[in-house]
Amino acid sequence: xxxxxxxxxxxxxxxxxxxxxxxxxxxxxxxxxxxxxxxxxxxxxxxxxxxxxxxxxxxxxxxxxxxxxxxxxxxxxxxxxxxxxxxxxxxxxxxxxxxxxxxxxxxxxxxxxxxxxxxxxxxxxxxxxxxxxxxxxxxxxxxxxxxxxxxxxxxxxxxxxxxxxxxxxxxxxxxxxxxxxxxxxxxxxxxxxxxxxxxxxxxxxxxxxxxxxxxxxxxxxxxxxxxxxxxxxxxxxxxxxxxx
Numbered sequence: 001x002x003x004x005x006x007x008x009x010x011x012x013x014x015x016x017x018x019x020x021x022x023x024x025x026x027x028x029x030x031x032x033x034x035x036x037x038x039x040x041x042x043x044x045x046x047x048x049x050x051x052x053x054x055x056x057x058x059x060x061x062x063x064x065x066x067x068x069x070x071x072x073x074x075x076x077x078x079x080x081x082x083x084x085x086x087x088x089x090x091x092x093x094x095x096x097x098x099x100x101x102x103x104x105x106x107x108x109x110x111x112x113x114x115x116x117x118x119x120x121x122x123x124x125x126x127x128x129x130x131x132x133x134x135x136x137x138x139x140x141x142x143x144x145x146x147x148x149x150x151x152x153x154x155x156x157x158x159x160x161x162x163x164x165x166x167x168x169x170x171x172x173x174x175x176x177x178x179x180x181x182x183x184x185x186x187x188x189x190x191x192x193x194x195x196x197x198x199x200x201x202x203x204x205x206x207x208x209x210x211x212x213x214x215x216x217x218x219x220x221x222x223x224x225x226x227x228x229x230x231x232x233x234x235x236x237x238x239x240x241x242x243x244x
Contacts, residue, residue: 005049009036025175025214026153031061031092038065042074050078055190059090063100076107084194088186089113091120098124105143110193112149112186136160147193149206151185153178156207159199166199171211180219185210188232208234 015035020028040062050056056079063069076085087108089101101121105111113121115132122128122135127142129135136148137160150158156170188206208231213221 005045007036007041007043009039012036012039019179021177021179025178027177027179029092031095034065037062038068040068040071042071046071046075047078050075051080053079053083055084055086055194057086057088057186057190058104059088060096060100060104061090061092063104064095069100073103073107084109084190086110086112086186086190088182089117089121091117101125102143105139105145108143108145110147110149110189111139111143111145112151112182112189114182115150115152115155118150132158133160133165137165147189147199149185149189151182151210157185157203159203161199164199166203168203168207171207173211173215175214177217178214180221181210181214183219184213191232204234205232 013032013035015037016032018030020030022028056076058072058076063072079085085108087104087110089104089111091113102125105125118132118135118139121139125139125142127135127139129138132150132152136150136158139145140148140160140162146161148160150160152158152170154170154172154175156168158168159166185206188209189202192202192205209228212223212227212231213219
């Protein structure tokens with residue numbers, strides 16, 4: 001992985017998070033404040049990078065400081081209109097506001113959040129709906145999003161676009177550590193979206209990859225190319241397994 005665009009801060013510590021896993025392998029985070037990534041700089045190098053980005057994934061946590069929030073917005077607005085902008089809501093108490101969420105959703109094409117975050121976002125932004133599907137659909141319409149992805153842990157996921165609603169019932173696995181499963185899901189969404197693949201295929205692959213990550217220890221477990229291709233190929237034509 002090319003690390004040449006990473007910024008270094010000689011004055012502030014690298015960000016850290018203390019993670020506590022509950023009995024079901026679900027993480028609770030304690031995130032240190034006022035660290036290097038709270039002071040991202042808008043530089044000529046990052047401007048050059050932004051104009052050739054195919055996809056940008058961003059969230060609310062990295063925007064908890066005004067300095068980084070401004071830099072992230074510059075990066076997003078500098079990218080071509082064709083660039084995929086995925087907002088991973090990534091709500092971490094107390095590091096988000098309704099204003100940050102509203103602005104992020106306005107810039108994004110695709111929004112990913114979990115079922116608990118959908119409830120919190122709906123309350124903060126006055127999104128109505130008696131069900132997850134209704135709230136996701138109303139959220140999509142309010143911010144003119146192309147796709148809203150709701151992850152639900154063992155209960156699978158919900159994908160809502162302007163024309164489709166795709167549900168996945170989830171996969172039964174032995175959870176070792178759920179850290180990174182949501183990011184694995186988001187990675188599959190980006191991969192399939194940029195290829196123009198059907199939402200049904202995206203749903204199967206994203207749930208399969210996220211479930212595999214949850215069976216491993218660590219946020220980025222090592223995976224062989226063959227195993228990764230096996231997982232991603234579950235979303236190929238003829239292998240779609242999506243619940244109605």
